Amino acid sequence: MTPNKELLERMYERMCLIRAFEERLMELYKGGEIRGSLHPCIGQEATAVGSTFALNQDDYLTCTYRGHGAAIAKGIDVNAAMAEMLGRRTGISKGKGGSMHWTDPTIGLIGENAIVGAGVPIAAGAALSAQLDGQGRVALTIFGDGAIHQGVVGETLNLAQLWKLPLILLCENNLYAEMTSLAESTPLKKLSDRAKGYGIKAITIDGNDVCEVFDTIAKAAARARAGDGPTFIEAMTYRFAGHMIGDPETYRTREEVAEARKRDPILLLRNHLAEKYAVSETALNDVVVNTNRRVDEAVAFAKNSPLPDPSEVLTDIWA
Ligand SMILES: Cc1ncc(C[n+]2csc(CCOP(=O)(O)OP(=O)(O)O)c2C)c(N)n1
Numbered sequence: 001m002t003p004n005k006e007l008l009e010r011m012y013e014r015m016c017l018i019r020a021f022e023e024r025l026m027e028l029y030k031g032g033e034i035r036g037s038l039h040p041c042i043g044q045e046a047t048a049v050g051s052t053f054a055l056n057q058d059d060y061l062t063c064t065y066r067g068h069g070a071a072i073a074k075g076i077d078v079n080a081a082m083a084e085m086l087g088r089r090t091g092i093s094k095g096k097g098g099s100m101h102w103t104d105p106t107i108g109l110i111g112e113n114a115i116v117g118a119g120v121p122i123a124a125g126a127a128l129s130a131q132l133d134g135q136g137r138v139a140l141t142i143f144g145d146g147a148i149h150q151g152v153v154g155e156t157l158n159l160a161q162l163w164k165l166p167l168i169l170l171c172e173n174n175l176y177a178e179m180t181s182l183a184e185s186t187p188l189k190k191l192s193d194r195a196k197g198y199g200i201k202a203i204t205i206d207g208n209d210v211c212e213v214f215d216t217i218a219k220a221a222a223r224a225r226a227g228d229g230p231t232f233i234e235a236m237t238y239r240f241a242g243h244m245i246g247d248p249e250t251y252r253t254r255e256e257v258a259e260a261r262k263r264d265p266i267l268l269l270r271n272h273l274a275e276k277y278a279v280s281e282t283a284l285n286d287v288v289v290n291t292n293r294r295v296d297e298a299v300a301f302a303k304n305s306p307l308p309d310p311s312e313v314l315t316d317i318w319a
């Protein structure tokens, strides 16, 4: 399923919006306006957009602390997301969830998760509920290469295939789990081989090519909706920023990052739009300007919003 020009332009716009949002968060963080931890998804916008654009609004999604991109791509309100980052009452979780817990059931987002691998069984539960209610929904779970070694991920792969759950497992392989490289943590050359061991249809794709991601997820969703069960997709990508803000990045070289930036997913799509569809340089640049402006608006909205009242500190808390 090849996306047409109109869809490609929408995907480009959303990828630029994610990049602008995440870059602004880094600035705000460095300026002391965001507390806690921040894990930018800069460089991984094609997996976020290509995957969620192949789904319906009511399909389920779980992702990780690096999931802002997927949430924005699936349609989270950017103002409320920014307000959440600045701890405001108008935030998605009234300013009490923060960067790693974005949740919005109206777009199927049943949660980012700070625990490595934990979103995977939660998505399987959502997939089971979708299978039982028979409305044709699917669940997408996005997780990192590090999550593949969590026991609960193996348990989920087993049950998902056994029960033919309408589940799409998207592993963003950015070659590192925190400061540990893949080569230091597994003898596998392809993480998709791990899923094959559970009898699951599994492939490895170029995660920086938004068209390839879209096509693969669209096919996986069609299989899932037809009752053919889960698909495991290993998407090769790279994060351009550190694991989190403050990461000294001593485990990789500047040359390696510079080399990876040559395959920036936004650049690849930009070139594709210019070469195949003759979209002008000006039009492509305008998108960057406009998405930055959209982020300005979100920041203004957040800063004009009140902080939660101290009396609310124990409300909406599950205890
Ligand atoms: C169960 C668990 N173990 C360890 C951690 C600490 N930790 C946070 S992120 C991370 C690395 C995960 O890497 P990966 O799954 O590749 O995702 P990426 O950060 O690269 O997107 C680790 C080990 C955690 N949050 N949860």
Ligand SMILES: [Mg+2]
Pocket (backbone or CB within 6 Å): 144, 145, 146, 172, 173, 174, 175, 176, 177, 178
């Ligand atoms: Mg990783």
